[in-house]
Amino acid sequence: MTFSPDPLIALRPWEAPELTSWNRLPMNAVDRRSGAIPLDGDWRFQLLPAPDAPVGGAWTQAYVPGAWTLQDAGDLPQYTNVTMPFPDIPPHSPAANPTGVYEREIDVPAGWAGRRIVLQVGAAESVLLVHVDGRPVGVSKDSHLAAEFDVTQAVRPGARATVRLTVVKWSDASHIEDQDQWWHGGLTRSVLLYATDPLHLADVTVRARRDGELRVDCRVRDARGPLPEGWYLTGELDGVPLAQDAAFDAANAEDERVSGFLGEARLGTTVPGVRTWTAETPELYALTVRLHRADGTVADTSRHRVGFRDVEIVGRDLLVNGERIFVRGVNRHDFHPLTGRTVTPEDMRADLVLLKRFGFNAIRTAHYPNDPALYDLADELGFYVADEADIEAHDHAHEIADDPRYLNAFVDRVARMVLRDKNHPSVIVWSLGNESDYGAHHDAAAGWVRHHDPARPLQYEGAAKLDWAATDDASDIACPMYAPIEECVAHALSGHQTRPLIQCEYSHAMGNSNGTLADFWAAVEETPGLQGGFVWE
Known part of the structure; x- marks a missing residue:
């Protein structure tokens, strides 16, 4: 192995099946599309022969989202069914391991000062290493799910930052991504940057039954630490306000498992004459969930389309x-x-x-x-x-x-x-x-x-x-x-x-x-x- 001062490279996460991620945010169902900055387009690009090979000074371009295997990068797609495309047994990967290095500058809005800033990478095949201004930010595996990283401490609002996304093609994860399909490498879904208030919705879970009962369970966190006093949630379904479940809130207040840095609340209603969702009748309702500070101002919002069905x-x-x-x-x-x-x-x-x-x-x-x-x-x-x-x-x-x-x-x-x-x-x-x-x-x-x-x-x-x-x-x-x-x-x-x-x-x-x-x-x-x-x- 070539010596590297980079801790992500020294860790060799591409041959560590126990490591599924490092510093990656938990997956959630909160809608973050509003106000996000898309980072799609041309990125500087190098294709290295191995993940621990040094990055050189000669850059080409690669388009994101897209596979480098379809962009004349010097590495072609391969098709296999059962047999892996290399002979190494799990969890090992071959020494000749194409590794794409994507890099670009981003301008962080000055208006994001004091906010929580998150980088979302829609998909990377198969191991993703993230750096911002040369600082290691995180690691992710799973070629078909997004990875999010809190980069608040790595960027400065009103300034420019350099984002580097390194994608290692072959890894321990390849052995459990052995689908009957073409093998590719690259950033195959969109990349974006978004900001939230430090007080934010950590997750929203919607359960909508065919009898019209709607239950919306919300989790709330604050990036600064303990939750502030007085926050609360409101919601509406097709413009009709939802009620807060007082019994649920009282039960949680007495539950020692709910700590000072995780808030939980439930909203709900029963829709009379509900139009149910099926493949033949795909009826949808518009749900909006809002997180409020103690003074009533809105800290965070998430929108969903709800189908009532069992x-x-x-x-x-x-x-x-x-x-x-x-x-x-x-x-x-x-x-x-x-x-x-x-x-x-x-x-x-x-x-x-x-x-x-x-x-x-x-x-x-x-x-x-x-x-x-x-x-x-x-x-x-x-x-x-x-x-x-x-x-x-x-x-x-x-x-x-x-x-x-x-x-x-x-x-x-x-x-x-x-x-x-x-x-x-x-x-x-x-x-x-x-x-x-x-x-x-x-x-x-x-x-x-x-x-x-x-x-x-x-x-x-x-x-x-x-x-x-x-x-x-x-x-x-x-x-x-x-x-x-x-x-x-x-x-x-x-x-x-x-x-x-x-x-x-x-x-x-x-x-x-x-x-x-x-x-x-x-x-x-x-x-x-x-x-x-x-x-x-």
Whole structure:
């Protein structure tokens, strides 16, 4: 290893599976788009042969968001299915490890003095190292979720700062991002800078039921330390004020687990004659949550679109608003033939409108959380979403599923997906990932989700395939891949079925026709216990 005074390089986070992040802010569902400064566009760029190679003086340009593998940087995309693109075993990465260094100046508004300043990187494949003016700021892994860093102490309002984002292509994380897809490198989603008051909304959790009951749970923090006295929350739904839940606040005041630096409050209402959300009737309401200082001025605001609906499993049926549904689904990658994993909202909308026209009503985000804009569109246009964590250890699945070095990574990836996407009515199922065998890590991740969000079922093909009729594994749905129609029908008629059977992949469409579709759907529509599936791809 080449000596480097940089502590992030010396740490070698690209070969430390126990380290999922350093100095990264917790994931949350607060809307930060208003007032943010986009940092998309041309950045100075160098492609190094390894992460510990020295940065030189010769810079080219790379466009953000985008993969350097599609921008003539000297490193091409690769396609593999099961086999990793390098021979090194987990958690190791190859010595020849393309590393992109992105750099640009940012002008920090003078009006942000006294505010909390946050840098958000939408996606980096696969390890992100962040520096501001040469100072290490943070580390993040997971190629398909945003990373946020508090840079308040690293920048000066009214002055210019240099941001450097270093992206290491191969890492310990690559072994659990071994999806059947093209391998790229780069900053594939937008980068932005935003500011909040030190007193800010740390998270907002919305639960909206089909009977019209709305519950909005808010967490409040202050970047300066203990919370000030007198803060309070207000909210409105389609312009109608929400009530504060006094019983909840009283219970929290007596709960020793709520400390002086974490505030919790609940707002709520019951909407008479509520218009419920389904894929066929995607009714949405406008929710605004405001955090106030003691003098009544607004410190922070978050806006959401709310869909009232219930998801539950009763016997062997997946129900939405108490009704059994058919899942006419498709597996979806973030993919564009020219820009790779960088897809515009306009392209996504065109894809979804086309799917809608041909009768599809569901999407599985194969095999990672998709671009955030996809979920907004699914809420608006009406699609059921099986939201899938960025976990696939295909080449080394059996070894990694119980390797304690990767336990934190599995739970972290599932939990952060849930924390980001929990307020979307379109998301009706959480998926623990894809083709990663079945081990203790899946049970740990499932336990976290079932505690945090008991209102949605879980699915994981690797658990359910062991026994479609099991009742004690990490999957609430039997979700096989390419199971013969005859076997599915026989299972549904056997008297042993305990949970819905919805194929997570069927009718493989890559390079050939979708044969037997009519037979498949005739069986689904005629056989109680079968509810459809997701076409690949």
